[in-house]
Amino acid sequence: MSTKVLIIDDEPISRRITKNFLSQIEGYEVVGEAADAQVGFTEIVQKEVDLIFLDIEMPEISGLDFLRSLAKPPKVIIISAHREYAIEGFDLNVVDYLLKPVSMERFKSAIEKFEALNTTNTIDFKKVLGDYLFIRADRKHHKINFSEILYIESQADYLMIYSNNNTTWKTKETLSAIETKLPSTFIRIHRSFIVNMEHVKAFNRELVEIGGEELPVSKSFREVVVQFFEN
Structure with missing residues (x-):
């Protein structure tokens, strides 16, 4: 069964890059895209989302404020051009924090962390x-x-x-x-x-x-x- 992914980023180029990276990794399906947090919230409500790729600096509501507003958020990987929000991101239990521009190698590393959290066979506890x-x-x-x-x-x-x-x-x-x-x-x-x-x-x-x-x-x-x- 595919992992259902939502991409929330106000930059179309960044969304395309994320989609391209995911197309090279088996088992991931992009079920929605959003250019702002409000549309992203609607996508989460309407669709079963397993993983969100989330930008931080967006119109109206920042990615971190959006994440704080979710009672039971899916797993989240942040993709941002701003290093200074990393600690806040990890305090919100994000899977990983990627800095733009993101390499394919670094992207795969984040996916591996996500899979480790969701595959019971990889957990020693x-x-x-x-x-x-x-x-x-x-x-x-x-x-x-x-x-x-x-x-x-x-x-x-x-x-x-x-x-x-x-x-x-x-x-x-x-x-x-x-x-x-x-x-x-x-x-x-x-x-x-x-x-x-x-x-x-x-x-x-x-x-x-x-x-x-x-x-x-x-x-x-x-x-x-x-x-x-x-x-």
Whole structure:
């Protein structure tokens, strides 16, 4: 079954380039195009969209504001000429952030990241029961109880998992993939950190103290952290 793609970009040339790249990759179907966010929203409502290629600077509504407005957005790959929005993009859990002009090699790399998030066979994390995960590290499969985990840190293509018994595991995975497999006591506080709120010693709107470390809370996740404790 093909992956259904929507392209939202106010530049016709950029839309054509994206379509051309996708035509060279098997299994992708462009089901819609939009030159602005309002038309893009209509396309999402009317069609089943699996992946959006999204520009940022567009008329009326920016790509980032458009993304924030979606309650349950599809996966998103940003294509922009502006490097300065990258952190905000990743804070919104985009799959990848491509800078124009985009090479075919870089485009394929973004597609591979998308496929890794959507193909269960490529994910080493497996939620076997409600209390633990198996992860692959050091050529072994390790059983980790959720209650042991202090926090998880993203380092490029790897994750560092820190436990309350001073054990650390390094495994090849993405933060977005593991986030879907964790129980509700785990909260994402930053594009690079997920914490087990049961182990949090103190917090404010900028920092979470856990395991003797102070981890940053990014602007996009501040209200989530505050609401967790208020509830």
